[in-house]
Amino acid sequence: xxxxxxxxxxxxxxxxxxxxxxxxxxxxxxxxxxxxxxxxxxxxxxxxxxxxxxxxxxxxxxxxxxxxxxxxxxxxxxxxxxxxxxxxxxxxxxxxxxxxxxxxxxxxxxxxxxxxxxxxxxxxxxxxxxxxxxxxxxxxxxxxxxxxxxxxxxxxxxxxxxxxxxxxxxxxxxxxxxxxxxxxxxxxxxxxxxxxxxxxxxxxxxxxxxxxxxxxxxxxxxxxxxxxxxxxxxxxxxxxxxxxxxxxxxxxxxxxxxxxxxxxxxxxxxxxxx
Amino acid sequence: xxxxxxxxxxxxxxxxxxxxxxxxxxxxxxxxxxxxxxxxxxxxxxxxxxxxxxxxxxxxxxxxxxxxxxxxxxxxxxxxxxxxxxxxxxxxxxxxxxxxxxxxxxxxxxxxxxxxxxxxxxxxxxxxxxxxxxxxxxxxxxxxxxxxxxxxxxxxxxxxxxxxxxxxxxxxxxxxxxxxxxxxxxxxxxxxxxxxxxxxxxxxxxxxxxxxxxxxxxxxxxxxxxxxxxxxxxxxxxxxxxxxxxxxxxxxxxxxxxxxxxxxxxxxxxxxxxxxxxxxxxxxxxxxxxxxxxxxxxxxxxxxxxxxxxxxxxxxxxxxxxxxxxxxxxxxxxxxxxxxxxxxxxxxxxxxxxxxxxxxxxxxxxxxxxxx
Numbered sequence: 001x002x003x004x005x006x007x008x009x010x011x012x013x014x015x016x017x018x019x020x021x022x023x024x025x026x027x028x029x030x031x032x033x034x035x036x037x038x039x040x041x042x043x044x045x046x047x048x049x050x051x052x053x054x055x056x057x058x059x060x061x062x063x064x065x066x067x068x069x070x071x072x073x074x075x076x077x078x079x080x081x082x083x084x085x086x087x088x089x090x091x092x093x094x095x096x097x098x099x100x101x102x103x104x105x106x107x108x109x110x111x112x113x114x115x116x117x118x119x120x121x122x123x124x125x126x127x128x129x130x131x132x133x134x135x136x137x138x139x140x141x142x143x144x145x146x147x148x149x150x151x152x153x154x155x156x157x158x159x160x161x162x163x164x165x166x167x168x169x170x171x172x173x174x175x176x177x178x179x180x181x182x183x184x185x186x187x188x189x190x191x192x193x194x195x196x197x198x199x200x201x202x203x204x205x206x207x208x209x210x211x212x213x214x215x216x217x218x219x220x221x222x223x224x225x226x227x228x229x230x231x232x233x234x235x236x237x238x239x240x241x242x243x244x245x246x247x248x249x250x251x252x253x254x255x256x257x258x259x260x261x262x263x264x265x266x267x268x269x270x271x272x273x274x
Numbered sequence: 275x276x277x278x279x280x281x282x283x284x285x286x287x288x289x290x291x292x293x294x295x296x297x298x299x300x301x302x303x304x305x306x307x308x309x310x311x312x313x314x315x316x317x318x319x320x321x322x323x324x325x326x327x328x329x330x331x332x333x334x335x336x337x338x339x340x341x342x343x344x345x346x347x348x349x350x351x352x353x354x355x356x357x358x359x360x361x362x363x364x365x366x367x368x369x370x371x372x373x374x375x376x377x378x379x380x381x382x383x384x385x386x387x388x389x390x391x392x393x394x395x396x397x398x399x400x401x402x403x404x405x406x407x408x409x410x411x412x413x414x415x416x417x418x419x420x421x422x423x424x425x426x427x428x429x430x431x432x433x434x435x436x437x438x439x440x441x442x443x444x445x446x447x448x449x450x451x452x453x454x455x456x457x458x459x460x461x462x463x464x465x466x467x468x469x470x471x472x473x474x475x476x477x478x479x480x481x482x483x484x485x486x487x488x489x490x491x492x493x494x495x496x497x498x499x500x501x502x503x504x505x506x507x508x509x510x511x512x513x514x515x516x517x518x519x520x521x522x523x524x525x526x527x528x529x530x531x532x533x534x535x536x537x538x539x540x541x542x543x544x545x546x547x548x549x550x551x552x553x554x555x556x557x558x559x560x561x562x563x564x565x566x567x568x569x570x571x572x573x574x575x576x577x578x579x580x581x582x583x584x585x586x587x588x589x590x591x592x593x594x595x596x597x598x599x600x601x602x603x604x605x606x607x608x609x610x611x612x613x614x615x616x617x618x619x620x621x622x623x624x625x626x627x628x629x630x631x632x633x634x635x636x637x638x639x640x641x642x643x644x645x646x
Contacts, residue, residue: 010496013507043492048340059496059507064489066343067498067508068336069366075328075336079348080489082324083298083341087490105336108329265319 021215023174023200034184050097054121071101095136110164114257123202131205167192175222284309290425297323298348300337307379310351331356335363345488351377365404373432391629412440412581418452446553482525535578544573560634
């Protein structure tokens, strides 16, 4: 690890507990590089996670951190951010955590457009409990709870976030590390609810059941099956079938929840509301 | 100058929270607690506080946990079904030692039960609703005035012991209008202790209570719902697990002198003692007066702090009675606790579960039957 990045980690909590080949470390690496790039004050930055593989990240990071209950990271983050708008609040969550048990909180945090940055580690599976299907498990894939092939349709997190009211939405992968750093930095800088879907390989629980090869093979899949927003915009729809679009997918300026609440306070206390 | 008003218990509870320094409320509307949310939605911004109506009760609990970690005094208010949903994070707040207050204005149950009718059937849910062994404080007001004063105590106890405090109201106390006198003197306010330099975040002080640094001040503090050691980080150690679970109970049990609250009426010369709490205690009070008019020496022991259960107090106060009456509006939840202390032969339950207010006459009749 680069010496200058060590201050963002609780070095005595490392090494991490993730499996060999897991992409989660790359996402966390991208996060700290984004924080470093932006020069965020670590004392004014809080990391809130849910439960699952990705959510163990909070313990490794040297900030004020909360490892909450399954699916509830966004509820803690909403309370913290509303109480303390002076803090940068970053939520780390997995695909199951964010969109199954936490699905309701996800859409409502997006609807409020509260200034949180949510990074969804999408590994298409419940890793920590050993490979059960999640709302992001692709149809026909195998999971320990879909041994004959999955018959449900997955969510598209980015579409879900956008439709629910998020004002910044992006998707990256652990293969495209430098781009992922920039997307996370943009998401943190954005005022409002921002979501970055980070596609991360789970060779042990997802890859093995679906015969996707080892970790490098899964990274290669990320390289070969993704297309940038810019390149995608030049292609007709039929040529985009099966491709995953990465990059900044959506951005708008919209009233942010804690700022709007401050206006209410200013109004009722006789301030000018500006 | 003191201020006098005619308000509901729910209103008094909200005003008590404000007086105690509560500056954050997250909740989800549910009868018969809704007025607490409505009043705080109006009042909190006036004092720079924050109100948010969350998408459900689970989210409400998460939000007050987050706000409390941010250094705010935070509460929520709900009723039985919402209280059930909150239980997961009430356990989280117990283990992570996050101070907050959960108001439960009880309704008839089980399930959605009887939304607008009185009941006291969440006494055991307040104690054991969340998974795992944990200590808990629960306070029960009997009047509008007490809803105000006791709410200040609830917030103070949460901060003092770094624990969730359950404020166990009932529909009668919540919706009844009575005179509330807000004293002109500023109430005593307890604030959570910050750690000394070098003090570990979950290292208990001599009273068993650790210090809690707020987020945003450079402590880089880790909070988890996993069993953790004094550093705040998870451990699988059986020794640490046992020590932590025991401490969560003992930090309350060993400080009962600060938590225990009760009231007595004519108990000194009584031949018959009624134990009651909340709205039922008001009927019991009237039953005592009616009995005395008939020349029957009845007395009342009114429980105000109900968890940790005041077993020593009950043992001491009831030693000289042949029979003790427990009046409550459930199937015998406190009766069972009193029975644990006094034994079955000594305890006479006076119960009501049809969602109608327990009457003074019902209690008086039970005493009279026993006397004959």
